[in-house]
Amino acid sequence: SHTTSGVHKYDRYFHHGLYRSGWTYEGRAIGSPFFTPDPDGEGFLNNKFRAHHIGIGGQWPNLVHTIPYKLLLSFARNDGTYALRYRPKQNVFYGLLDVGLLRTTIDLNVQAGVELNNTASPKFGAGVHLVYKL
Known part of the structure; x- marks a missing residue:
């Protein structure tokens, strides 16, 4: 080009x-x-974008056992391409929370996610992660 x-x-x-x-x-x-x-x-x-991402995770103490968690947060300002720019620029926030609820022969995690955008409707999601250990 x-x-x-x-x-x-x-x-x-x-x-x-x-x-x-x-x-x-x-x-x-x-x-x-x-x-x-x-x-x-x-x-x-x-x-063409500028993005910031941060993630934290660890173990939350509980009376019975510790609860593992992970939090991921991102912000992006999207500008399209040089040939076709977004007007207005898109400001998008993404979030994900993953929490471990059960740790035995079965591991159970629940997840929640969100995407917030100044040019589109918000999006929400949820998930369950189940692992059976032999």
């Missing part, structure tokens, strides 16, 4: 002519969850 060698500010990262879908597998970006693949398989809708 330019005549000089090296990286250029208008490069379409992970999206080029060699592979129609860009740097993806099964419709998901390889390398970073903050790149937004085009649902039509034509590269990326968003490859």
Whole structure:
């Protein structure tokens, strides 16, 4: 897309002519969850962003046993691509909480997730992770 060698500010990262879908597998970006693949398989809708991520985890003391937990929080400001910028910019917050409730021959974790976006409806999710140990 330019005549000089090296990286250029208008490069379409992970999206080029060699592979129609860009740097993806099964419709998901390889390398970073903050790149937004085009649902039509034509590269990326968003490859210009600033993101911050923090995660903490540990063991919460309890009278019977400790409770393992993990909290992951991310904030991304998405700007689209250089050719097609988002107006307004997308501000997206992601959160995931994973808590271990049972630790015996059966491990039981519950999970809750949220995605809040200034340009779309909020998304919420929940999950159960169950492992039986032989």
